[in-house]
Amino acid sequence: MASRxxxxxxxxxxxxxxxxxxARRRILPALYRRFVAGQVSDACRIIAAARSAMTADAFRQETAAALEGALPPPLLDRGRLAAFLDRLDYVTLEAGGETxxxxxxxxMRPGVVRAFYFSVAPALFGALAERLRAHGIADDDSRVVVEKPFGDDLDTARALNAVLARHFGEGQIYRIDHYLGKETVxxxxxxxxANILFEPLWNAQHVDHVQITVAESAGVAGRGAYYDRAGAMxxxxxxxxxxxxxxxxMEPPWHFSPDAVRDExxxxxxxxxxxxxxxxxxxxYLPAPGQPGYLEDVANPDSRTESFVALKVGISNWRWKGTPFYLRTGKRLRARESEIAVHFREPPHSIFDAAGQWRENVMVIRLQPNExxxxxxxxxxxxxxxMRLVQVPLDMSFANALGAEGRDMPDAHERLIMDVIRGDQTLFMRGDEVAAAWAWTDPVIARWDAAGDRPQGYAAGSEGPQEAMWLMHRDGRRWREIRP
Incomplete structure (x- = not known):
């Protein structure tokens, strides 16, 4: 199977x-891979802008070193790497000044797409947007890319939306969530x-519950200052x-287009x-032999910030009323694993004399690893x-089913950056969507802040605190095992 x-x-x-x-770990490697694939042509240019005083040649040397550290050797052909580095330039720039x-x-060249990637702290978004307009660098066809965190709560998210909206239309703002760029998502x-097989069953009548797990085996060391302000929520x-x-x-959108998908x-x-x-x-997470605990990783012995959270969520609409969605995510868990598991209800009547043998049908969408x-x-x-019944998996690994293409799927940032250039916002969050998510999340965080309770401790390398197990057990259900 060859992709175009x-x-x-x-x-x-x-x-x-x-x-x-x-930029070093994600953005530049993503652009280089698209250049090697032939999607980014010689007519494209990447201009880095930062406070550091540096020549363009020095920046190219730093980029070459970053690519060598981020990509497998077969991709680093000397000729292609040199050609990509020729596309790079550098400007020493002060976001809040005029330098x-x-x-x-x-x-900037006339007649080409202009895209501006704000790989900076959100506090600088306003200054960058204002100066791009004031100096005539951005126009009404330009695109602006912003990374999370998009605000710390509803008020700050609204403030950021307002800052960007003063200078750019909603159709020009691309709020990246790299999970939406994953092939499996x-x-x-x-x-x-695209399959009539599943949609008639995708509702509360046939689905018992849904589990969404995003587990990380690493802790927060190196990100402690940020993470202790944010937390898993x-x-x-x-x-x-x-x-x-x-x-x-979500309901089926009327069309696979940006606003149709985001409306749903x-x-x-x-x-x-x-x-x-x-x-x-x-x-x-607690300390383990040879490993610090969360409090040590964030250098805050009084921290009340969570590294793990599990929730039972209900959706009050005709499709899903009565079917719970269980969400859990955490650091320093047993393995790195992300999946969505849709657990279907048992048949209304069994014709087999097989008491205790029946096990539920489950569809598992694996996001990482082994998509x-x-x-x-x-x-x-x-x-x-x-007649003895047994449960078996119908398993499709992308790596096996799609051959080389399945083993070398594009990184999420590759897909999303190319969508920015194409002007396709389908896989990006809209401003009202971000605000609605914060409006639902804020009361939970406010309740925690008001109580001031410490999160429950859990052993590093486990599946999280025991209380999270009871969240499922009280409903007669069990979390899926996080497997190394």
Missing amino acids: VIPVEAFDMVVFGGTGDL GWAALAAR QNLMAVRF RDMVQNHMMQLLCLTA KLKVIRALDPVRPVDVVRGQ GLNLKVMIKEPGPGG
Whole structure:
């Protein structure tokens, strides 16, 4: 199976914060891979802008070192790497001052797509947007890319939306959530809406419950200062997990187009029931032999910030009323694993004399690692001696089913950056969607802040605090095992 690579239009992309960690680890490697694939042509240019005084040649040398550290050797062909580095430029620039803006304006070319990637702290968004307009660098066809966190709560998210809206239209603002760029997440929509097989069963009548898990085996060391201000609820639930919930639960859009898809996601968020105190569990990972605990990683012995959260969520609409969605995410868990598991109800009547043998049908969408789909069904156990039922998986690993293409799927940032150049906002969050997610999340966080309780401790390498297990057990259900 060969995929078509369709080159994008010529563009000038300015990466503010171009010497930062995100640019080195994600943005520049993504652009290089698309260049190697032939999607980014020689007519495209990437201009890094940052405070550091640096020549363009020095920036190219730093980029070459970053690419060598981020990409496998087979991709780093000397000729292709040199050609990509020729596409790079650098401008020393002060976001809140006037230094460098005239030089940046002089580098912009007429007649090409202009995209501005704000790989900087949200506090600088307003200053960058204002100066891009004031110096005539951005026009009404330009695109602005902003990373999370998009606010710390509803008020700050509204303030950021207002700052950007003063200078750019909603159709020009691309709020990235890299989970939406994952192939498996997009395949969730394809499986649901391109196959008649599943959609008639995708409702409360046939689905017992849904589990969404985003587990990380690493702790927060190196990100402690940020993470202790955010916590799992802000860092994961409000954005990444909310998007997975929306794509799982939303109604079929009338068309696969930006506003049609985002309208349906917004309806899901607005239909979410308020989270009851008994339906949420917080945790912090404890020290383990040779490993610090959360409090040591964030250098704050009095921290009340959660590194784990589990929730039971209800959706009050005709499709999902009565079917709970269980969400959990955490650091320093047993393994790195992200999946959506749709557990179907048992048949209304069994014709087999097989008490205790029946196990539920489950569709599992694996996001990482080993991306793919798995459907567990009941069959007859082979052999003579009666009708004995056994559960077996119908397993599709992308790596096996799609060959080389499945093993070398594009990074999420590759897909999303190319969508920015194409002007396709389908996989980006809209301003009202972000605000609605914060409006649902804020009361939960406010309740925690008011109580001042410590999160429950859990052992590093476990599946989280015991209280999270009881969140499921009291309903007669069990979390799926997080497997190394």
